[in-house]
Amino acid sequence: MTPDARIATAAELLDSILDGQPAEQVLTGWARRSRFAGSKDRAAIRDHVFDALRCRRSYALLGGGMTGRGLMFGQLLAQGRAPEEAFTGQGHAPAQLTEDETAALRRDVEAALAEAPAPVAGDMPDWIWPLLTEALGADAARAAALLRQRAPVFLRVNTARGDLETARASLLRDGIETQEHPLSPTALEVTSGARQVARSTAYETGLVELQDAASQALSDALPLRNGMTILDYCAGGGGKTLAMAAHVQARITAHDANPGRLSDLPARAARAGVDVAIARQPKGPFDLVLCDVPCSGSGAWRRSPEGKWALTTDALADLNRTQDEILQKAAALTAQDGVLAYATCSLFRAENEDRIAKFLSETKGWVLDFDRRWLPQMGGDGFYLACLRRG
Structure with missing residues (x-):
């Protein structure tokens, strides 16, 4: 053509x-x-x-x-x-x-x-622009501009298989050029040859996995330690499950409301050289429960741009109800001195700080240890993480 x-x-x-x-x-x-x-x-x-x-x-x-x-x-x-x-x-x-x-x-x-008008120049629906500016203030326009661009391709180096230099050398032999990224010590940004990654030796042997750099940084920020029992409650395909397994020697269980999403996880875990379990109905308590909840995906709209045009006020309200329900279910699975980690790839307060505030106001015995945002201007997707501790 x-x-x-x-x-x-x-x-x-x-x-x-x-x-x-x-x-x-x-x-x-x-x-x-x-x-x-x-x-x-x-x-x-x-x-x-x-x-x-x-x-x-x-x-x-x-x-x-x-x-x-x-x-x-x-x-x-x-x-x-x-x-x-x-x-x-x-x-x-x-x-x-x-x-x-x-x-x-x-x-x-x-x-x-x-x-x-700002929503037109920023390629956002009119009703979403106030949500973005409320959450990000002066950073909103820059975030919107980055969401108009193609997303970088990032790889996570599986340190159970090798280090960054080993991974970079292996990828280069297959025509894939990379550079280290400051968001995470395991992150490589692909600068050339991205379409070859899935056929590369590094990928096929479990040395690297496709994973956004900010998603890796979120896993880095979790309070992980050897010997923990960990539940990835909304595991999806299991990317964060594998990232946590590469960080620590722990008993890690993955769960998702749609079990089909986890169908590839056993093969991926074997390729990565890590042990994880899958549970349809997990039974606590767990030392750490991560719930990377369903959300608008606004922090990753450059990867899935249809999402910003399909989102409605009713859909956002439905997501908020689901997020609240998951927090309560995940809290019930968290050990007495354990950590409940709430994560989204959303930029909106309505899915982030507001959900945590609602949970803390309605659920006694929990405190916020810390929360953190990653914005597109940091190089990866937009993410939010809040770590709550049962006292």
């Missing part, structure tokens, strides 16, 4: 996504129908689509409308490229520019975005 044909295809797929179809479903369906498209074509079109979803309000402003064509036109303008060179109508390229689009070529992109 030509670069212009990729743009035309991305515009068509974006129309389906804007109509309400999930992006992954649309992209997968197109790939299955389009056997002529090579891996580079699929990767380029995917990048176009997700770039547009991250920046759909600002691209629509620049491109003249919330359509696939408008978003792709706006994307080219925002990236400093010449839309008239792609929108030629020749072959499989997008149709020629309209008069309005030709006039838009003279627009000063920086001035247009500077004059736009």
Whole structure:
């Protein structure tokens, strides 16, 4: 496919996504129908689509409308490229520019975005902008700007298998360049060859795992010690379970409300050289209970940009109720002198500090040891951690 044909295809797929179809479903369906498209074509079109979803309000402003064509036109303008060179109508390229689009070529992109309302320039729904500014204050605009960009690819070095230099050398032999990242002593940022990671020797032998640097930093901050009993209550795929297992010699149990999410964990644990258990109905008490609760995912919206456009006030309220319920259930599984760790990948107070305040006001015998935020401007995703202790 030509670069212009990729743009035309991305515009068509974006129309389906804007109509309400999930992006992954649309992209997968197109790939299955389009056997002529090579891996580079699929990767380029995917990048176009997700770039547009991250920046759909600002691209629509620049491109003249919330359509696939408008978003792709706006994307080219925002990236400093010449839309008239792609929108030629020749072959499989997008149709020629309209008069309005030709006039838009003279627009000063920086001035247009500077004059736009903050939620438009920051690519956020109007109702979410106050939540962001309430939580982050002067940091809100910077966080929003970073959420408009592609997320870095991070690896966690499994110190049960080797050190950072060993991992970097192994990855380099497979054409993957990395650099250390200050958020965590186990974090490597992939600077080249990210699409080769899953086929690399380091990955296949358990020396590295894909994990965001801030997620690693959160695991680093947990009060872990050898000999503990630990429950990862909302384990998902088990990334933090494995990270904790690499930190300490402990009895670690993983649980998730959807057991299917943990189906790969035994194989991943074996590859990593660590022992973890899986429990459908965990029985306490545990010295440490980590509940990385379901949330808006706002701290990771650059990875899953559909989330910020799909979130509603009702959905956020439902999440808050679920978060409160999980805190209470996890508290019941925590030992007398144990630690209850509450985590989200959300930036909002409504899912973070407000939940902890509600729990402490309604549940006697608990105190807050500490809480901490990681913001996108630190390099990784946005996370929140609060460690509570039963006294």
